[in-house]
Amino acid sequence: MEGGGASTVASTPLVEIDDLHVSFVQHDGLVQAVRGVTFHVDAGESLGIVGESGSGKSVSCMAVLRLLQSPPARIEARTLQIGGVPVMRADKAQLSDIRGRLAAMVFQDPMTAFDPVFTIGQQIVETIRAHRSASKAAARQEAQDLLARVEIRNPDAVLNSYPHQLSGGMLQRAMIAMALSCRPAVLFADEPTTALDVTVQAQILQLIKELQGDLRMGLVMITHDLGVIAETVDRVIVMYGGKVMEQARVEDIFDDPRHPYTIALMESMPGQEGGRRRLREIPGGSPNPVSPPAGCPFHPRCPQADAQCASEEPAFAEIGPGRHAACWRVH
Amino acid sequence: MTGYILRRLVSVAVTFIIVSVIIFLMMHSIPGGPFDHGDMPLPDAVRERLMAQYGLDQPLYVQYLRYMWAVLQLDFGVPFQSPGETVLELLGRAWVPSLVLGGLGVLIGAPLGMLLGIAAALRRNSWLDYLASVVATLGLTVPVFVTSMLLILVFAVWFNWLPASGWGSPTHWILPIAAYATIPMATYARYTRSAMLDTLNKPFVMVLRAKGLSENRIIFQHVLRNSAIPMVTVFLPMFIGTATGSIFVEAMFRVPGLGAYFVTSIRTRDYPLEMALMLMITVMFCLAYLISDIVYAWLNPRLRHGERKG
Amino acid sequence: MSTANAQVKIAAPAALELKGLGKSFRLKTGGFFRPGYVELKAVRDVDLTVPKNAIVGLVGESGSGKTTTGIMALRLIEPTTGEIWLDGENITTLEAGELKRHRRKMQVVFQDSYSALDPMFTLAQIVAEPLHIHGIGSAAEQTDLALDWLERVGLHRSFGNRYPHELSGGQRQRVAIARALILQPDVLIADEPTSALDVSVKAQIINLLQDLQEDMGLSILFISHDLSVVRSLTDTVAVMFNGRIVEQAPTEAIFTDSRHPYTRSLLDAIPVLNPRHRRARTFRSRDELEADKPQIAASDLPGGPAPSEQPRLVTVAPDHRVEAVVTQ
Numbered sequence: 001m002e003g004g005g006a007s008t009v010a011s012t013p014l015v016e017i018d019d020l021h022v023s024f025v026q027h028d029g030l031v032q033a034v035r036g037v038t039f040h041v042d043a044g045e046s047l048g049i050v051g052e053s054g055s056g057k058s059v060s061c062m063a064v065l066r067l068l069q070s071p072p073a074r075i076e077a078r079t080l081q082i083g084g085v086p087v088m089r090a091d092k093a094q095l096s097d098i099r100g101r102l103a104a105m106v107f108q109d110p111m112t113a114f115d116p117v118f119t120i121g122q123q124i125v126e127t128i129r130a131h132r133s134a135s136k137a138a139a140r141q142e143a144q145d146l147l148a149r150v151e152i153r154n155p156d157a158v159l160n161s162y163p164h165q166l167s168g169g170m171l172q173r174a175m176i177a178m179a180l181s182c183r184p185a186v187l188f189a190d191e192p193t194t195a196l197d198v199t200v201q202a203q204i205l206q207l208i209k210e211l212q213g214d215l216r217m218g219l220v221m222i223t224h225d226l227g228v229i230a231e232t233v234d235r236v237i238v239m240y241g242g243k244v245m246e247q248a249r250v251e252d253i254f255d256d257p258r259h260p261y262t263i264a265l266m267e268s269m270p271g272q273e274g275g276r277r278r279l280r281e282i283p284g285g286s287p288n289p290v291s292p293p294a295g296c297p298f299h300p301r302c303p304q305a306d307a308q309c310a311s312e313e314p315a316f317a318e319i320g321p322g323r324h325a326a327c328w329r330v331h
Numbered sequence: 332m333t334g335y336i337l338r339r340l341v342s343v344a345v346t347f348i349i350v351s352v353i354i355f356l357m358m359h360s361i362p363g364g365p366f367d368h369g370d371m372p373l374p375d376a377v378r379e380r381l382m383a384q385y386g387l388d389q390p391l392y393v394q395y396l397r398y399m400w401a402v403l404q405l406d407f408g409v410p411f412q413s414p415g416e417t418v419l420e421l422l423g424r425a426w427v428p429s430l431v432l433g434g435l436g437v438l439i440g441a442p443l444g445m446l447l448g449i450a451a452a453l454r455r456n457s458w459l460d461y462l463a464s465v466v467a468t469l470g471l472t473v474p475v476f477v478t479s480m481l482l483i484l485v486f487a488v489w490f491n492w493l494p495a496s497g498w499g500s501p502t503h504w505i506l507p508i509a510a511y512a513t514i515p516m517a518t519y520a521r522y523t524r525s526a527m528l529d530t531l532n533k534p535f536v537m538v539l540r541a542k543g544l545s546e547n548r549i550i551f552q553h554v555l556r557n558s559a560i561p562m563v564t565v566f567l568p569m570f571i572g573t574a575t576g577s578i579f580v581e582a583m584f585r586v587p588g589l590g591a592y593f594v595t596s597i598r599t600r601d602y603p604l605e606m607a608l609m610l611m612i613t614v615m616f617c618l619a620y621l622i623s624d625i626v627y628a629w630l631n632p633r634l635r636h637g638e639r640k641g
Numbered sequence: 642m643s644t645a646n647a648q649v650k651i652a653a654p655a656a657l658e659l660k661g662l663g664k665s666f667r668l669k670t671g672g673f674f675r676p677g678y679v680e681l682k683a684v685r686d687v688d689l690t691v692p693k694n695a696i697v698g699l700v701g702e703s704g705s706g707k708t709t710t711g712i713m714a715l716r717l718i719e720p721t722t723g724e725i726w727l728d729g730e731n732i733t734t735l736e737a738g739e740l741k742r743h744r745r746k747m748q749v750v751f752q753d754s755y756s757a758l759d760p761m762f763t764l765a766q767i768v769a770e771p772l773h774i775h776g777i778g779s780a781a782e783q784t785d786l787a788l789d790w791l792e793r794v795g796l797h798r799s800f801g802n803r804y805p806h807e808l809s810g811g812q813r814q815r816v817a818i819a820r821a822l823i824l825q826p827d828v829l830i831a832d833e834p835t836s837a838l839d840v841s842v843k844a845q846i847i848n849l850l851q852d853l854q855e856d857m858g859l860s861i862l863f864i865s866h867d868l869s870v871v872r873s874l875t876d877t878v879a880v881m882f883n884g885r886i887v888e889q890a891p892t893e894a895i896f897t898d899s900r901h902p903y904t905r906s907l908l909d910a911i912p913v914l915n916p917r918h919r920r921a922r923t924f925r926s927r928d929e930l931e932a933d934k935p936q937i938a939a940s941d942l943p944g945g946p947a948p949s950e951q952p953r954l955v956t957v958a959p960d961h962r963v964e965a966v967v968t969q
Contacts, residue, residue: 052839052840065540065541095543096543099540099542099543100541100543101543104541104542105541107534107538107541112534112535113534113535114535115539115557116632117556117557117630117631119632126542126544126552127542127544130542130543130545131543162633162636164636175538182543197703198866198910198911199702199924201910201912202909202910202911202922205912206921224839224840226840226914227913227914230912230913230914230919231919254914264841265840265841266914268843268844269869270867270869270872270874271868271869271871271873271911272914274897276851277873278848278851279844279847281841282842282845283845285809285811
């Protein structure tokens with residue numbers, strides 16, 4: 001698994017999700033969070049998943065690490081594998097392999113992501129020793145090197161700090177160091193900068209990008225922010241209402257968005273032009289996950305929708321080289 | 332640290348003085364005196380001689396100051412109801428059964444409750460969870476004398492396995508200990524369950540899973556430790572509260588403990604014993620809370636180290 | 642007080658004016674066993690004017706003091722120094738009764754409207770509550786007006802019978818705006834009202850605020866960390882850093898002609914919406930930015946102010962002020 005890359009042949013992707021469905025049993029009904037999502041991540045590749053809350057972007061990735069408690073989660077998929085390990089049928093040893101060695105995850109709010117009663121050092125050392133037999137001293141030295149690797153200037157002091165003693169930016173660096181401690185083949189970053197200040201966000205994004213290149217590691221950047229996507233990834237999938245709307249190289253998405261949802265999302269971004277102005281807004285709100293609309297999930301808000309969109313679900317079809325979209329208007 | 336403890340000890344002393352004044356005043360403001368016996372009145376002369384002998388003819392503040400001066404030298408006087416010994420001797424004698432039974436009750440009940448709470452939290456909506464909530468609800472709502480009666484009825488009367496009352500051999504202890512254990516067990520079962528569930532829902536638990544730690548390690552190293560911090564702090568006050576004897580339990584099982592004296596000393600206006608009991612309880616609770624606070628701060632990095640370094 | 646402010650005052654009193662506003666907190670340091678305190682100056686000497694019929698952005702990162710400034714302006718916490726003027730009246734030391742009368746003129750919307758909406762009340766009751774508090778109109782009139790306002794913020798009248806938990810984040814924010822504006826205030830303080838919203842809903846709320854501002858001639862103090870939103874919504878922007886305003890200018894001047902190093906670092910950090918324009922950035926710590934005081938020669942400044950060692954806000958262009966050291 002060293003650095004992902006070379007060992008994996010292009011034909012078998014590092015992460016493969018085919019027709020993933022995730023729903024949650026709740027008292028008010030069955031919440032259909034993910035409704036037939038298909039995507040893959042190649043070794044060393046960076047993929048951005050952009051979507052709003054409720055789009056299913058985080059849930060899809062948590063399914064890969066089997067982080068969804070079942071019940072209440074119900075998970076079905078034609079294929080769900082990472083590094084050749086079938087996620088749904090993984091035994092204890094394989095599960096421990098998936099979590100930490102094959103894949104690691106960085107979460108949104110670094111302030112609540114560490115156990116408050118242990119030092120940062122103890123928590124990184126614990127991660128290293130859960131996957132490899134290393135002496136405490138050796139693991140600690142490694143933890144210190146990792147903190148230096150994520151550009152923490154006084155790694156020794158940070159190792160001995162408790163989470164509440166550090167700033168959000170510092171904690172997110174430590175979280176990334178911890179995620180890297182077992183050299184994962186792919187890093188899932190779930191809104192890693194949403195809780196951070198603007199300037200800290202830029203630093204963390206740059207750090208993740210650099211590390212991804214240096215370690216030739218796969219990266220899945222999950223975000224609601226098209227700016228974060230534009231800054232960090234090679235390829236993008238756009239999710240809405242538990243489905244994938246569009247998939248393309250990052251340049252293509254920004255140069256020439258095809259799906260009406262992607263277009264609307266781009267146009268509604270504030271601050272693109274100077275001067276106080278009204279923005280292009282997307283009318284309405286997100287679909288209800290308990291009773292999602294028939295046909296295309298975006299059709300109730302879509303300016304181009306017609307009767308077909310409301311009744312028949314568009315297939316996720318190739319619309320150009322390396323580009324896919326699920327929309328009757330662009331097929 | 333020493334500064335903090337000194338400040339807290341001063342506040343214990345202040346509390347001690349305030350409580351002593353209040354109890355002293357309350358005690359003396361209740362009509363009647365120790366030598367007023369309705370059914371067998373003492374001749375006035377005798378009563379006055381007794382009052383003078385115990386200093387009860389002096390103004391209240393003189394009595395109070397005299398008393399406190401003596402207390403500072405650990406002289407709590409002689410209990411009126413048992414003049415053959417000092418108050419300290421009486422307390423030392425009567426406290427042993429209460430300490431043994433109540434103390435063991437907490438020492439056994441609290442860990443049992445904790446285990447039950449953990450099991451309930453880990454197996455939500457299983458029979459264990461329902462058992463825990465039944466135990467917690469019953470333990471906290473059924474009065475301890477009802478529990479005691481039930482225990483006697485079942486184990487002493489029906490099955491005849493254990494003696495119903497007395498203070499002879501350790502077999503006598505089992506039922507009262509069980510009666511005492513119900514409340515700490517219920518309290519701990521309830522709080523441990525909710526604290527565990529609370530912690531299990533914290534985002535850092537998801538991170539621990541994503542790191543690939545085993546579920547056992549997550550539960551016992553992280554979740555339990557976070558949940559236990561508040562639980563540790565209620566232990567000492569609970570211990571003090573139970574190990575000073577319950578009048579109900581001791582009456583039920585006819586244990587010659589401290590509990591009964593709380594009532595008899597008030598009823599018979601046994602001022603020295605009553606004061607000693609109240610002051611003892613006050614000091615023990617103050618110290619229990621002080622120690623709990625220190626332990627809490629020591630266990631909780633946020634308090635131990637203060638806010639961010641930089 | 643700059644001369645620019647003085648001129649505004651002659652013309653017409655500003656809607657909201659903060660003069661030399663400051664707030665210090667006693668901050669606990671050290672551990673439980675070795676307590677210590679330091680005085681933290683959360684806000685220092687803030688001069689800020691929200692003119693009538695305009696949206697002023699107050700921008701900064703966490704710890705900049707922008708939120709503290711906002712809740713001080715509302716007098717929800719008391720300032721340590723300085724004055725708050727609302728519609729030409731000093732409200733800094735008003736007692737509760739008189740303050741209540743003034744509160745009608747200044748309302749607030751927060752980021753987290755869910756916790757601000759009482760879950761036991763219907764939306765009509767929630768929106769009508771300010772009328773109730775101030776004893777305006779009969780119960781029927783209050784409900785009527787509340788339903789009108791629900792409509793005005795883009796919700797159907799039938800929402801009046803619903804409860805907060807039935808709403809999406811965007812809808813809740815609309816309700817919070819309706820409740821804030823039902824008393825026809827002159828000033829609205831909006832503290833990160835769009836930060837918790839989804840991208841597709843954010844634009845709706847920004848547009849709603851734009852429209853209501855224009856219709857009502859409202860003055861809005863818009864507190865945000867999001868420079869992109871601020872660019873689309875505000876007329877002028879004040880940038881806060883370490884408790885002080887370090888730059889203030891018409892919005893476009895901030896984006897195209899910023900003078901303060903901190904403002905520039907903020908702008909530089911905004912993600913660029915074009916993957917072809919990716920670049921490696923160099924970052925400067927807050928301490929470095931704090932130490933880097935712009936030096937401006939007195940002769941380059943309009944009016945030629947006296948030189949001073951102490952950095953202070955100086956006017957470098959019309960309505961454009963920057964914290965700088967004025968040199969010979």
